[in-house]
Amino acid sequence: MQRDWNQQTAEAIIARYEQVQASLLPILHAVQEEFGFISETAMRLIATSLNITRAEVYGVVSFYHDYRQAPAGRHVLKLCRAEACQAMGAEANAAALLNRLGLDWGGTTPDGRLTVEPIYCLGLCACAPSALLDGELHARLDAAGLEALAMDAA
């Protein structure tokens, strides 16, 4: 579970990378892992610690798809939308699920239970369609399998 913001924890994370030559990306990964997203406060602290501008930190955070600037739902479901999964009907399955949940891509259910995001390739292209739920991989997901996966995540 992700924890609430804690300045000391964040400083300890940054300190872990003191000896690393290009530490911004690893620090951002670790901060997001700890707090679930990268807040404005976190960006300020990282900028000060690395002696770079806030614009540089924001530039990197906003460039990469992995980094989020707001918390996600309790569960994050990433559905592969790349060609191999499309060839096996992933788009229709995803559309049905989003429709059922009343969400667009990137949206979170009103109860904060589930966020559904696109991902472009999990490397499971020969057993498509595939998905990643809270870091766990799932393959050969038909429409029913996907719905069960999304609905069972409590």
Add this chain to the structure above:
Amino acid sequence: MRIFVPCDAAAIALGADKIAAAITAEAAARGINAQIIRNGSRGMAWLEPLIEIETPEGRTGFGPLKLADVPGLFENPAAHPKALGLVEAIPFFAKQQRLTFARCGVIDPLDLADYTAHGGYAGLARAISLGAAAICAEVKESGLRGRGGAGFPTGIKWETVRTATSDQKYIVCNADEGDSGTFADRMIMEGDPFSLIEGMTIAGIATGAAKGFIYLRSEYPHAIRMMNKAIALAAQANMLGDDVMGSGHAFHLEVFVGAGAYVCGEETALLDSLEGKRGQVRAKPPIPALIGLHGKPTIINNTISLATIPIILEKGAKHYADFGMGRSRGTMPLQIAGNVKHGGLFEAAFGITLGDIINNIAGGTASGRPVRAVQAGGPLGAYFPPSLFDTPYDYEAFTKVDGLIGHGGLVVFDDSVDMAKMARFAMEFCAHESCGKCTPCRIGSTRGVEVMDKIIAGIEPEKNLALVKDLCETMKFGSLCALGGFTPYPVMSAMNHFPEDFTKPALPLAAE
């Protein structure tokens, strides 16, 4: 009793971890002493999870295995409903020429003794005795070309870095395998990680670089864990560190995790990302071989190129170059994916035809419907219609028909595919992933989506098709890197080979 249960991400996604646990429990309940080995994948994805039991005749396979199939493994295995016989006799496997993937699926990926027993580190030992210049000559002679997609001769790149003068040089492995339909990098890192470590170490000795990075995409958490463990084991065994194998050469290696940007698979964007910046493409020249990571001479090679180096050094350049055709020497790990009956990784010498791969080896579509299109080379690769299936798998032959082999991915589509939608997707993907540095890619892709939407809606199709063609020309010749430059391949090939999908009558508004 030795039982092999793959720890490959595809097998795990299909339940391999639960099956391993069930096998352990079942064996314990029956009082059977079973040793479970978590091997890599054999690459036969339609059979995953593919479990193997060692017998005096060889390893016999069972798959695709479900939990309910586990007890039967301990009763009469030969009569098991999922029994496949000897794994290496399965035609898909038996027809291959495995050089790069010779150990993948066979050994325990984290057992260094198993690795050396199967030829591992013989290449490095020979490389140390040869010395830098002779290693580069050997790699050149093997004919190995960059397996990431560009196909640039690996030996020439190495020679450039070797002869560059600098206090610091780097070896960078491009493991940012973002192409849909490709998973060879993932499979080798999860199934035989020491081969990549050995290949990078040889590259270090060949060029005088003492530091290496593996830029590994965050979408591959299993590969990240496996590589980190393997690096730690190699360091413990003195195969990495200040005195590799007692040779006096230093080589240190670490994994750098990407952050979900497709464009970072482009080598210069990858270097910027590795320096902690936005992954934006650099203008070339200067080439990374001279001014690369932190401004120093840098070898940047694809995972498969580097993982192929050990066998070239072990068996000699000629052994490798004897496979293949024309200027495409050696083998290519083909990745057959999408709507396909027998999908997976098939390593074969260059020269095999596309039709042979799709129809004979892969057995056509999973849906049983006719094959309509095959996208070769990832999201920036062309769509091939069956009329081009006689094209031999070869860099030059693919170029001749306006395609590319890329990183070796083949995504199969049946006749339900709408090629206008696929062309639109190519533009949409480019817009989603563009680094924003050059205008043709950044703006062109967004305009491309808009024009494709008009074509799909049946609005002035002739005029808009001409506009897309013009836009593709601009992107192809005006973009800084392959993302904008190659997006026209899927778009134009879809338009040229499947024109009927682009001239549908306008739908009445209510129908959507």
